[in-house]
Amino acid sequence: MYRKRLTDFQLKQSNNPKVKDKQEIRFLQACRRVFKTKDQNIPDPNRHRLRTAQRYRFLFLKSQYINKPVKHLKYNHGLVSENYGFSTPHYYKTTSRAESRADRPTIRGYNHFIPEISPARDQYWVQEYNPYPDMFIPYKYRDIIPKDPLYTNTGDYIEPGSRSWFSY
Structure with a gap:
């Protein structure tokens, strides 16, 4: 649903020469692991490397970026569309009875196009x-x-x- 863009990464190595050599070796090992391929006759190797790096979320060029899905957000209450500058998802409350249209608050933004699908007021959602x-x-x-x-x-x-x- 929501994504964050990771950009502008730079490879910063240590000033210690031994640590710097080990960092370079690890980076080259990671490149070999990500870019290993069985097919040697790839029509466009540069495009293939970019797609493979995107699939594994691996950055090897400065101009690359990653669109990563946000999975750590947990909402305990419904979102208020007015608090955000973009459209937010609309979820129905989980209650044993449906609310009438008059009891529901007015929702602004993109959510007013959602059709009315709630059952009658005295109709239970689960069979008694x-x-x-x-x-x-x-x-x-x-x-x-x-x-x-x-x-x-x-x-x-x-x-x-x-x-x-x-x-x-």
Whole structure:
């Protein structure tokens, strides 16, 4: 979604000659690792090297740059489009019921083109829990059927009517 551009990198080596030699050796090893190829008859070797460096995010020229995706951003609240100079994604709130259009705040910017897809106000998003399985159970046994959903010790849901539901 968002990317950061890494540019203007310079190879700065140490002043110590031994360390400088080791840095050069490591850089040449990295070049060999990235640019190794089985096909020796490449039509445009320079373009091939640039594409390979871009694929591995490897800089070997000063004029190169990397567009890297930003993966470390975590948002706990929805984005407010007015705070940014660019369009931001619009996410729906995760609630058990849908909000009516009058209850929602007005969203400015590019997000006003999103069509209305929310269900009616009293319509649940998830089907209500039915404790009785889809099979015949005599009415005299319906008193002992638990009204709440059953879960195992590991937290797995036990579906009504399954073998583990009967043995619970």
